[in-house]
Amino acid sequence: MKSRNIYLSSLKLEEAKDVYFNSIQLDHLVSNEVISVESSLNRITSEPVYAKLSSPHYNASAMDGVMVIAEKTYGADERHAIILRADDFVYVDTGDVIREPYNAVIMIEDIQVVEEGIEIIEAAAPWQHIRPIGEDIVQTEMILPAGHKIRPVDLGALLAGGIFTISVVKKPSVGILPTGTEIVEPKEHLIPGEIIDSNSRMFEALILEMGGSPTRYPSLKDDYDLLKAHIKSMSETHDIILINAGSSAGSEDYTVMIIRELGEVIVHGVAIKPGKPAILGIINNKPVIGIPGYPVSAYFVFDIYVKTLMDLWFNKIAAKRHTVKALLSKRLMSSIKHEEYIRMKLGLVSNKLVAIPLNRGAGVTMSLVKADGICVVPQNIEGYEAGTEVTIELLKDIGQIEQTLVSIGSHDIIMDLIGDNIKKASLSSTHVGSMGGIMAIMKHETHIAPIHLLDETTGIYNKSFVKKYLKDDVVLVEGIKRIQGLYVQKGNPKNITSIKDLIKEDITFVNRQKGAGTRLLLDYQLKVNDIDSSKITGYKREMMTHMTVASAVKSGTADVGMGIESVAKIMDLEFIPIGEEDYDFVVLKSILNTKMYQSFLEVIQSDVFNKKISDMGGYRIEHIGEILTVE
């Protein structure tokens, strides 16, 4: 058995940052360069910039009109017009030079052209409508301080102030090294165990966004000497070194040993989640950061340490994410051992901002892609109850979030289709099953809740559930009819033909979570067929969507699962139909006349949608979009 270093320290985040960033001496690494102002967008000033030229650099007319000698206009009023002749006035446009002896401008609207010249009925005050030299920028005035990120408007001010070259902080050269024998370059056909190197591309993009100059190396296999030689050489050529993976306590985790051998490990392991196994080290006086392999952990380690490092490099005050207050849609448990970063969806429902936690797995990249914001749960806090007001750091624009139609409930791929076709609004779908949707809309945490709930006593879908659980602040809107059935592998190798086959000994099932309409349908079918669920192998293995059930069957970890026909087609599985069900929408009455709901309605009632649905198969449309009578 190979040697392992199982235990990581668990420093608090603030301690870890203090210890590490106090150990790093950046002064000898950071240098400046002089570049042209025109190419300086987004660069960081290394010193304050003082204007070399006043703006305007001459006394300029601020209006279109005539320049006059103010003293010659004195006494003019409505009853005593004054006529200015010949040299007493000169036409000027905005920006024209005011030359002596002229010392005021009268607007073109306020003069009357007469034969002898112009007539005015109001005196001009000296210097009126004149932009004096330096009104905007006075020569020698500070235009920008040091440590300032140059924006488009700054470019304008710099050029107007006669600054054509500027001293900026040199971009740090950041070396990015993916490691791991299993890591491969992007390619079409992967064999089991191979993982596409996606992290290092994310790092490269993040470094670019932060103003650095990234160099990405091809992935290195887990070979101690090879890794050591490569890291040593990187510490000679780069200012900052990032090593991906190899930072947890696994057998192939040489990173920490190599950093220790070549330099110093300052921190290994921080009490945050995701992102615990980060390594903060120094080699050759240069910061070396070991970043965990899971994409979400990697993102947070990057966001916390690498971003701070880059801010220090540029002598910038750290930017803070914008935050909003939102009400937690459900209880959020958190480990008291860690500061935890939880990805959240947000929605503006009934004038409250609602925050819905997303999947918390460190491997679940899609939770980051989908997230609208992050809820940071501090160490020593066990979590928050549902309904608590929490602070969310925004990852997306609040304007977009406010124009998002929130859907929480049962999953169907038509929700993706609608989301893609909706205009002037966006659709955010969270899949928690039909009963989860009922609960969410009851608490006004969602605008709409897609459900498919079979009333066992009447055989009618949805209506009785809306009547039983919800008040008259909602309506039930007809959605689509869809075929439910069993997914089996191509060729149906286990020869499954009906629900009754689920109890056969050699058959493994995969189920949906409690509260899912599909699970209710299964349970109803088991009851009708008098089948004991405890006899079904895999009845307790729960998946959250049709897709994941189909995926389990496809990959062979289960022989059969239940779900909708359209997904079987997409995933190329065989399908044994069981029956048709109603997939409808519970909708908050208050949103019926909003742009976002009208936009949703427009999509589901469009010919394009109708055609796509029928192309997919497994669906039928009757009166989609119509409000159903629940009584």
Add this chain to the structure above:
Amino acid sequence: MKSRNIYLSSLKLEEAKDVYFNSIQLDHLVSNEVISVESSLNRITSEPVYAKLSSPHYNASAMDGVMVIAEKTYGADERHAIILRADDFVYVDTGDVIREPYNAVIMIEDIQVVEEGIEIIEAAAPWQHIRPIGEDIVQTEMILPAGHKIRPVDLGALLAGGIFTISVVKKPSVGILPTGTEIVEPKEHLIPGEIIDSNSRMFEALILEMGGSPTRYPSLKDDYDLLKAHIKSMSETHDIILINAGSSAGSEDYTVMIIRELGEVIVHGVAIKPGKPAILGIINNKPVIGIPGYPVSAYFVFDIYVKTLMDLWFNKIAAKRHTVKALLSKRLMSSIKHEEYIRMKLGLVSNKLVAIPLNRGAGVTMSLVKADGICVVPQNIEGYEAGTEVTIELLKDIGQIEQTLVSIGSHDIIMDLIGDNIKKASLSSTHVGSMGGIMAIMKHETHIAPIHLLDETTGIYNKSFVKKYLKDDVVLVEGIKRIQGLYVQKGNPKNITSIKDLIKEDITFVNRQKGAGTRLLLDYQLKVNDIDSSKITGYKREMMTHMTVASAVKSGTADVGMGIESVAKIMDLEFIPIGEEDYDFVVLKSILNTKMYQSFLEVIQSDVFNKKISDMGGYRIEHIGEILTVE
């Protein structure tokens, strides 16, 4: 006299946008292109992207440990350890393939190595610590919707989902044409009337930021046929055409006539300020926007129309600026005829966010550079009283604003020097004169107020004013001693030697605003010398800073002005000393122990600062930073 079109329409902003954007057909202009995912950062998806590969694409260990057959672990507990031998377990690292017949992983921490194999004291549940195929991304799942701006984290998800090329919206080709005979390329030596073309560089940078592909043309002189030919040719080669200047009602404003001749003017003039004279037109089915020449007007016209156009191009939901609520530091008047955009400084003082209006001139670029945010005053609103809570659209990061030491009061160039040397905080200086500073700190709108106020009865600076106006929530901190005197042109052409010369007939004076310490000093000197201020030509012409007074003298619009010696040196003027004064800081007691104030103190008491001050001349330091006794 040349023909002029004086009157502009004054459509409301929303009407103008509706009319214009409904007239534009972008569909035939917008097209898509397929690029590699690795080069797609910040591009906009043209269609939804569905995963081609599941992630993980095989059942993967989620931990370092051993893979086992769950059923063989059943019955293990603290009292009944089970020993797994030979083929009953296999060591795995995180990410390793779980192959049949194994169906669970036990963490390395939970096993004990024994001679026969490994010992466990807890049963494993089937599929524990295994990431099933598609846990993160299921093949065919939507990774990104259409109209999405690709972020670093999206790159990671796309590659993990087996997507290596992606269809994005082609960047619009944007032609930028500066016009005006007075507009010149950046150069060192300008003659009066010449204006450096800074706007078109700002536009270029803004278009880049918005994801377009800009082409900037050299400035064209005001020649109707030349302009017309050029604009016609641009409408053939570009998707969007921006024409700078020539959009007000001046004599050289051919833009509107040319657009009308070549195409259609949809809107000319909108009821916003700054930015009223915008032209929204169409030539050859392409959007043509005429942008006013004043930099601030140009910026807002860009921000309002060009940004909307770019969002429509990319089919994006318009991003909204983050907003904060802040208390208005002073009354804000606004024209009821316009929607007005007022640039604001912000500061967090005594836990309130305070908003201080900046200079409102459309020509004052520096007001945009310095602004932390924008206050939009709607049409038909006359303005707001001081103390009103207003909404501010943020232009800077709120985290930076919160770490900003706010100074409101008298102006001295040492404030720039301090601002540049302060670390871990930033300094925001607003110059309203000493009495303005007293008023601001009285209302807790600023952290510190630099003042130099002479008590005529005692000849002592500052103390009596602090005692008279302020409560015991402030302290007076010693600043610097500085020499005040008169600025005259090099060689002193008017032979001015003392205050008494100000009333001479051929001498024009330039004054400071009421409430400025320098003005009080002047008035004191006039009193002492028994001089009637009404006899001084220019006594009523007011400037806001020493710099602008010096600039007026330098440029010859005044013969003499009063100010501090250091500015005379910087501006290379002759200086006639009048006396030394105390420039001190009133400081809120509550901030004395904060990091930002300590940082300020560190700077003013440093050797570096001391040396720079004495190098500048005109200053003297005694007990800088010490708290003065006011009683």
